[in-house]
Amino acid sequence: QKEVEQNSGPLSVPEGAIASLNCTYSDRGSQSFFWYRQYSGKSPELIMFIYSNGDKEDGRFTAQLNKASQYVSLLIRDSQPSDSATYLCAVTQGGSEKLVFGKGTKLTVNP
Amino acid sequence: AAGVIQSPRHLIKEKRETATLKCYPIPRHDTVYWYQQGPGQDPQFLISFYEKMQSDKGSIPDRFSAQQFSDYHSELNMSSLELGDSALYFCASSPRAGSFGEQYFGPGTRLTVT
Numbered sequence: 001q002k003e004v005e006q007n008s009g010p011l012s013v014p015e016g017a018i019a020s021l022n023c024t025y026s027d028r029g030s031q032s033f034f035w036y037r038q039y040s041g042k043s044p045e046l047i048m049f050i051y052s053n054g055d056k057e058d059g060r061f062t063a064q065l066n067k068a069s070q071y072v073s074l075l076i077r078d079s080q081p082s083d084s085a086t087y088l089c090a091v092t093q094g095g096s097e098k099l100v101f102g103k104g105t106k107l108t109v110n111p
Numbered sequence: 112a113a114g115v116i117q118s119p120r121h122l123i124k125e126k127r128e129t130a131t132l133k134c135y136p137i138p139r140h141d142t143v144y145w146y147q148q149g150p151g152q153d154p155q156f157l158i159s160f161y162e163k164m165q166s167d168k169g170s171i172p173d174r175f176s177a178q179q180f181s182d183y184h185s186e187l188n189m190s191s192l193e194l195g196d197s198a199l200y201f202c203a204s205s206p207r208a209g210s211f212g213e214q215y216f217g218p219g220t221r222l223t224v225t
Contacts, residue, residue, distance in 0.1 A: 032212045043201055043216040044154065051211050088153060092212045097205070098144065098167050099214060101153035 003027060006089050006102035014110050019076040021087050021105050026070070029094025033065055035074045036088040038104065044088055048074060079109040113138055115204050115217030123223045124192050132187040132220045136204030142166065143185040144203040144214055145177060154201060160185055161207060192224045 005024045013019045021035075032051045036044035048063040050056045050072070056063045062075040072091075076083055086106045090099040116135040124130050136143050142161045146154035156169035160179035171177075174192075179185045189196060199221050203214035 034213065036216075041199075043199075043219050046213055046215060049211060049213050096167055097142070097212050098156040098159060098169055099146075099154070099203075099212075100156070103153050 002102070003093075003100050004089055004091055004102035006087075006105050008103055008105060010106040010108055012108045012110060013079050015079060015081060017079050017109075019079045019083065019107055019109070021074040021076075021089075021107070023072045023074075023089030023102055024070055025072070025089075025091050025100075027091070027093045028067075028070065030070075030091040031094060032092045033063070033072045034090040034092075034099065035061075035063060035072075036090060036101075037083075037085045038088055039085045047087075076107075079107075081109050081111050084108050115202055115215055117200075117202050117217040117220050119220060120218065121221050121223075123225065125225055126192055126194060128192050128224075130189045130192060130222060132189070132200055132202075132222075134185045134187070134202030134204075134217060136183050136185070136202075137206075137215055140204035140206045140215075141183060142205045142207045143179055143183065144205070145171075145185070145187050146201045146203065146216075148199040148201060148219075150198075157187070189222075194224050197222060197224045 035047045050063040064073045086104040089102040144159040145157040148154040157171040159167045203216045
């Protein structure tokens with residue numbers, strides 16, 4: 001079992017809809033949680049990070065963390081075609097600063 | 112805002128050759144990380160440095176070595192290249208002080224081994 005699991009998708013939503021991306025992790029010692037957006041052939045771009053239970057909002061993006069359930073999610077409101085990309089969930093585990101990534105969810109926003 | 116700089120952006124090498132990848136972190140970032148991303152794969156952590164000392168090590172082959180210099184730039188040296196080393200190599204940097212581990216990635220070096 002991979003340490004960080006994501007639905008591989010693809011996830012397809014219409015323009016203006018809410019896209020919901022989910023991630024679970026296995027290490028209860030995980031401390032910080034990140035969402036990166038990666039366009040094909042490009043580098044991961046940091047979208048959000050969260051480290052305490054609850055919600056964190058930044059513009060159209062909301063990250064949600066539930067450490068008891070070992071679950072992290074990313075909501076994208078008013079989805080735009082430019083949001084079409086692969087979204088990578090990453091966590092840092094106890095005692096280490098390295099990022100452990102999920103395999104990513106490919107999101108397509110249809111005009 | 113200044114970003115992480117990597118050079119070269121593209122590199123083509125033959126099997127058994129050597130390659131050196133360079134990374135210049137965001138100004139005032141003191142921690143550098145290297146990741147390898149194969150086609151269709153997620154990034155895999157290789158190695159990291161803080162204040163010129165190795166701080167963590169992942170699945171880095173013995174054929175690879177890296178270091179961080181006094182100006183905080185880092186170099187990844189790869190020897191006896193194999194076809195399987197063909198991948199995107201990303202460098203990321205982070206300000207250790209006052210951060211939660213957020214890492215900012217450079218544009219990457221695409222290495223092709225023929």
